[in-house]
Amino acid sequence: MLENVEDLRRVLGLDKKRGHKVLLRAAFGTALLASFVVGARSILHRRAENARPHYTTERIAQQDLRVTVSATGKLQGLNTVEVGAQVTGKVQRVLVDYNDHVTKGQVLAEIDPEELRAAVEQQRAQVLSAEADIEQAKATLLEKTQARQRAVEQSKLGLIAQKDLEAANAAAMRAEADLAGKRANAEIQRANLKSNTSKLGKTKIVAPMDGIVLSRTVEQGQTVTAGYTTPVLFKVAEDLRKLGLLVDVAEADIGRVREGQEAFFTVDAYPGRQFPSRVLSVRNAPKGDDAKSNDSKTTEQNVVTYVAVLAVDNTDRVLRPGMTATATIVSETTPNATVVSNAALRFTPPPSASAGPPPRAGEKRLYVRHGDALSAVLVKTGASDGTFTELVSPLLSVGSEIVVDVAQP
Structure with missing residues (x-):
């Protein structure tokens, strides 16, 4: 019986040094074979697992x-008015600036009134002249009327010829017509005086309502020309504590948007904050057909859009007109x-x-x-x-x- 390594070495006829090498090789081979078997089993197991659906x-x-409709737009004052110049001239004074609070009737700027004041004085003289012409025409009419009456009486007595009576009658009628013309001319001159006086008053640009100045596009010394379009000098918002959000709603979504629906929106200035809102109105005309729209195109990339106006409470004054907002309108809640x-x-x-x-x-x-x-x-x-x-x-x-x-x- 082999009781130890020495007995095995004697049976195999190996010396001590050579026996150690053989045993090491046999052990290595056995370990390698066992590792191969374990690896193969692991591969087969993984393949089986991969074959199963996960x-x-x-x-x-x-x-x-909550079913929602998303739209983007810009904030603006609910009642924002563009204040322009109705007369041509050089701006003499600018009395307000951005963010100034103004009251109705307050003077915002003045246009040099000298030319219009001179025109008013000239027109007033024209009115006086026309009124003097009327008085002269009245005197002429009186004279011609009296001459006609004498001619009628003399004609009855046979003291004058028929042609003299006719001449007196025609002269009186011409005097009446001349007086009517003078009176009409006086009315024209008075209307011109009223128009020039009104223009003189418009050299003072006044606030149409209480509000805040959003923008000023005029400087002192600048010349403004009132032609076919009125030059805008100021933009005044009535109350920035209440704003409107005008968003463009795609044609595919407009059927789900109605007045009174709840909504919320975000702005880049306050990331992560949602501002509550509600739908105030939905305009029937497509964007571009609306007279208040600044976009002359009805469609963009072949998509018709409609403007929905959202009411915004801005009591804390953190929102500003012109901010771009992304709105979410809640069209249905289950x-x-x-x-x-x-x-x-x-x-x-x-x-x-x-x-x-x-x-x-x-x-x-x-x-x-x-x-x-x-x-x-x-x-x-x-x-x-x-x-x-x-x-x-x-x-x-x-x-x-x-x-x-x-x-x-």
């Missing part, structure tokens, strides 16, 4: 579902709705799995996992907020586990 699942939930993610509705099973029966009109497919197999369930859906969709079919209840994606092993 799915990501979620559960059907119950929550409030409390405690049974919802499923849109990812589950978009899921397509791998080719190895059965796709299930084709959905009918108004139906969609969800997939339920049974071990490594999938089964399709046809469901009816309702409103969607873009992330979740309401389930109106009773086939699946809250808490049911459904497949949303194929997971990576």
Whole structure:
């Protein structure tokens, strides 16, 4: 019986040094073979695992579902007026600046009145001259009327010829016409005086209402020309504590937007903060057809848009006119709705799995996992907020586990 290494070495006829080498080689070979067997088993196991389908699942939930419409636009004062110049001239004084509070009738700027004042004085003289012409015409008419009366009496006595009577009558009629012309001319001169006086008064640019100056586009010494278009000198907003948000709503979404709907919006100046709002009005004319729109194009990239006006409470004065805002209008709210993610509705099973029966009109497919197999369930859906969709079919209840994606092993 071999009781130790020495006995084995004697049987094999090995010396002590050579025996150690043989034993080491045999041990190494055995270890290598065992490692190969373990590695092969691990590879086969991984291949088997990879061959099995892996799915990501979620559960059907119950929550409030809000269907929304997104739109972008700009903030502006609810009652903003552009104040312009109605007369031509050099700006003599500018009395207000940006952000100044003004009251109705307050003078904002003055245009040099010298030329218009001279025109008023000249026109006043024209009125006086016209009135003097009227008095002279009255005197002439009186003279011609008296001459006609004498001619009539003399004609009755046979003291004058018929032609002399006719001449006196014509002279009186010409005097009456001349007086009427002089009176008409006087009316024209008075109207011109009134017009020039009005223009003189318009050299003072006044605030049309109480408010705040949003912009000033004129400097002292600048010449403004009032032609076919009125040059805008100031922009005045009535009350910045209440603003309006004008957003462009796409044609596809305008049917879901109505007056009174709740909304909220964000601005880049205050990231992460949502400002509450509500729909004040929805304009019927497409953008560009609206006279108040600055965009002359009715469509942009072949998409018709409509303007919705949102009311904004700006009591804390953190919002400013002209800010770009992204608004979300809540068009529909369903409390405690049974919802499923849109990812589950978009899921397509791998080719190895059965796709299930084709959905009918108004139906969609969800997939339920049974071990490594999938089964399709046809469901009816309702409103969607873009992330979740309401389930109106009773086939699946809250808490049911459904497949949303194929997971990576």
